[in-house]
Amino acid sequence: MESDGASITVCPQGPLLVRGDFSLTDGTGAEIDNDRGTVALCRCGRSAIKPFCDGTHKLIGFDRPKK
């Protein structure tokens, strides 16, 4: 289904789920330590372990329809 390369799923009200062949680097080009094949990258801006997601989006109603 997926060929070489990465796929990114924009999870509604949640993170970016990144699978496949990718490298993760910081602004200086240094590799960011990543232990797992698939990662969830913070999209709400409030994670305490950025660039990774820690589930905080669920606490702040990220990207949910305004009441």
Added chain:
Amino acid sequence: MSDQTGTMVHDATGVDPLPDASRRGSRQMPLPQQRGPVSALLCGLLAGTDPEASRQRLVEAASLAAAQTPDVLFDEDLQLALFVCYELHYRGFDGVDDTWEWDPELLRARAELERVFEDRLRTAIDPVDETATTAQEVSDALFALAEGGDGPSVADFVLRHATTDQVREVMAHKSVYQLKEADPHTWAIPRLEGRAKSALVEIQMDEYGNGRPGRMHSELFARTMAGLGLDHRFGAHIEHVPAISLASVNLMSLFGLHRRLRGAVLGHLAIYEMTSSLPSSQYSRGLRRLGFGDDVAGYFDEHVEADAVHEQIAGRDMAGGLIEADPATRGQVFFGAAAVCLVDGLLGAWQLGAWEQGRSSLRMPLEAEGTDHGV
């Protein structure tokens, strides 16, 4: 926690194994002490020590007890008997012949207990969200269910109030599952296909350390226990944990071992993943509040990051993938999800209730350990 590159930093060799990891791997737990007529007959039969115990008597006792139990979720005798029956499919018991795993009469007795267990759950759980159809709708509905539990949280208590002794109790409860973390859900792999199967394997790879034994979540949990001065051999605290704690583990085995319940085991796993990252952060901060460091909190730090990934995969690709491929499994998925909310909610209330009354949440307090098991 705010480390720029995430919480877990590894050198090239990964994490050192626990000092007695190899010994731990080959050791089987001893048969537990009986807690009533059914578990007495079962353990007597398996050990070969009770001349009065026969297969026939076991089946009769199981049938009678199943019919008479006031509440199987809190029945010490029946939950222990079920645990023993199920454990024969995992690692077995020291001194017990492996052929008992498929003994027809033992399976018949197990079925009596399973029937009353499953009936209890189905009576308590209303059919929920029967309309979710697409994988995304399934994911949304499961996240809503996971958020629904407003009850008091053990993780929040650990964050704010728990003493070290209470934290040790929490880990003793957890150890019955966490020292074989992921195993009950692995039974589902050969029963799935396509997207759901691929998603479950993707999650389990992470649970099993992505090829590094020292990174298996069960090993990380053993490290947490060792750091708290607790015996981390599988089954070491079985005499301490109450029925409701065993019920929470038996639930996964019930779902995992029956192909007809493959949807339920995925619903169960989805809720586990969806209720993990935020509480894991609370556990981690609670442990640090009590003065523990990475060696003890590392298991929970790993789960903050890992389960923020897993919850996305579990809801959409795994549970959602199954329902898209086989809509007839929808009811099971949501039954499994609601069942874990129910049983683990009762377990949490049990623990918090005991501490509120100033007593142990275990059947007997933990003895001081740390030097008596030859690490």
